[in-house]
Amino acid sequence: MKAIVAAACANILGEGPVWHKERNSFFWVDIEGRLVQEYELNSGLTKSWQMPARTGMLAFINDHELIVALQGAVVLFNLNDASISTILALDADKPMMRPNDGKCDSEGRLWVGTLHMNLSDPRWKPVYAGRKYIIEKT
Numbered sequence: 001m002k003a004i005v006a007a008a009c010a011n012i013l014g015e016g017p018v019w020h021k022e023r024n025s026f027f028w029v030d031i032e033g034r035l036v037q038e039y040e041l042n043s044g045l046t047k048s049w050q051m052p053a054r055t056g057m058l059a060f061i062n063d064h065e066l067i068v069a070l071q072g073a074v075v076l077f078n079l080n081d082a083s084i085s086t087i088l089a090l091d092a093d094k095p096m097m098r099p100n101d102g103k104c105d106s107e108g109r110l111w112v113g114t115l116h117m118n119l120s121d122p123r124w125k126p127v128y129a130g131r132k133y134i135i136e137k138t
Helices: none
Strands: 015-018 023-030 035-040 046-050 055-060 065-070 072-076 084-090 097-104 111-117 134-136
Touching: 015 055, 015 065, 023 055, 035 055, 055 111, 065 084, 065 097, 084 134
Parallel strands: 055 097
Antiparallel strands: 015 023, 023 035, 035 046, 055 065, 065 072, 072 084, 097 111, 111 134
């Protein structure tokens, strides 16, 4: 086995690679860089979209729309025009919390985990320790 660099992306905190079959590409986030990124397997090109807040995770809706968990909100992101629409607030009243990771389950629900950004400060434990959210269509 050997490892090769697919994308020299210089992320601050790159996380959550996810394969998108229809686009033949990998997506991931740079949490601290506030980016959604896509590596196109056929061309070898990397695309980046700047987000307005720390970016914890993404999930696909179709070939051009993503659900993205940002610090303070879960949003719908359109890859074609880079538009962002808020779906719901998420720990918006807790500025030291951010989303960390998440996935969709077989029922189509989105599971999102959050964490406190200053884990070493004992004043924030356990009141603002990370949480797991289940996000469902209503």
